[in-house]
Amino acid sequence: MENIEARVKKIVAEQLGVNEAEVKNESSFVDDLGADSLDTVELVMALEEEFGCEIPDEEAEKITTVQQAIDYVSGHQG
Amino acid sequence: MQFNGQVALVTGASRGIGAAIAETLAQAGAKVIGTATTADGAAAIDARLAPLGGAGVAFNVTGGAEAVDALISDVETRFGPVAILVNNAGITRDQLLMRMKDEDWDAIMDTNLKSVYRLSKAVLRGMMKARSGRIINIASVVGVSGNAGQCNYAAAKAAIIGFSKSLALEVGSRGITVNSVAPGFIDTDMTRALPEAQRAALVNQIALGRLGEAQDIADTVAFLASAQAKYITGQTLHVNGGMLMP
Numbered sequence: 421m422e423n424i425e426a427r428v429k430k431i432v433a434e435q436l437g438v439n440e441a442e443v444k445n446e447s448s449f450v451d452d453l454g455a456d457s458l459d460t461v462e463l464v465m466a467l468e469e470e471f472g473c474e475i476p477d478e479e480a481e482k483i484t485t486v487q488q489a490i491d492y493v494s495g496h497q498g
Numbered sequence: 499m500q501f502n503g504q505v506a507l508v509t510g511a512s513r514g515i516g517a518a519i520a521e522t523l524a525q526a527g528a529k530v531i532g533t534a535t536t537a538d539g540a541a542a543i544d545a546r547l548a549p550l551g552g553a554g555v556a557f558n559v560t561g562g563a564e565a566v567d568a569l570i571s572d573v574e575t576r577f578g579p580v581a582i583l584v585n586n587a588g589i590t591r592d593q594l595l596m597r598m599k600d601e602d603w604d605a606i607m608d609t610n611l612k613s614v615y616r617l618s619k620a621v622l623r624g625m626m627k628a629r630s631g632r633i634i635n636i637a638s639v640v641g642v643s644g645n646a647g648q649c650n651y652a653a654a655k656a657a658i659i660g661f662s663k664s665l666a667l668e669v670g671s672r673g674i675t676v677n678s679v680a681p682g683f684i685d686t687d688m689t690r691a692l693p694e695a696q697r698a699a700l701v702n703q704i705a706l707g708r709l710g711e712a713q714d715i716a717d718t719v720a721f722l723a724s725a726q727a728k729y730i731t732g733q734t735l736h737v738n739g740g741m742l743m744p
Binding site (some may be wrong): 465 | 623
């Protein structure tokens, strides 16, 4: 579980060009980490690749915070 | 202009403008994959492009999302991610609006417009990752000027211009450029189908006094696809011999 959390945070930091220390579980990609809409699309693409899963568009739209990403990946990892 | 093995996908590459574009990009060092709707057309493209490291593939742009995904994944597996997409495939179904059938309208929208949406979407993932890419959409002078008998074709071509501008805004920050090329009257099978009197009347409106050649469009596309055009996006380049100066 912690492993997933660390991997998600690393990807978020890389994709959004922020320091990993700034990436908290409750961080919102847009409001706290400065992502724009295209950044969030890319972030989902990166998560899909890292965890080998496919995130449908309607699910992807609901992933707006780091914790939501961790929860989604934890629940859907193949 | 040198493409150093970049992968270019050109739809509708069996003849006319598409064939010239595919040939020109391939001669300049791109690995060009040209599509045609028939197996024979694809084989002919393959014969021309394979010696230059490319290929011809049978693909119908109206085949839906699955066909597009299958094409892109086949191209990526065999050649690598698409760096240059040229949406060229197009047809005409000319008719006065009062006589136009739904089929005439729908065929144009599917082949000339929806294909642009589908293929652009399919290649974007790879381009976003690469932080670079070129999408070049072949529009038409009539998308800007209008033309009696071509409500369907002109509508689709005008839509391509609006599409290109919008997508240029969406993906510019990722180093991807999206432009349209608007050919005027080019000497191809499509314009050879026009009656002689109409062709003569058209030539009278062209400052340079003659129809254009497919190569004129191909050279413009090659420029927009090149590294030298890196600061050009969302534009419509008119290549029409001075027939229209918008």
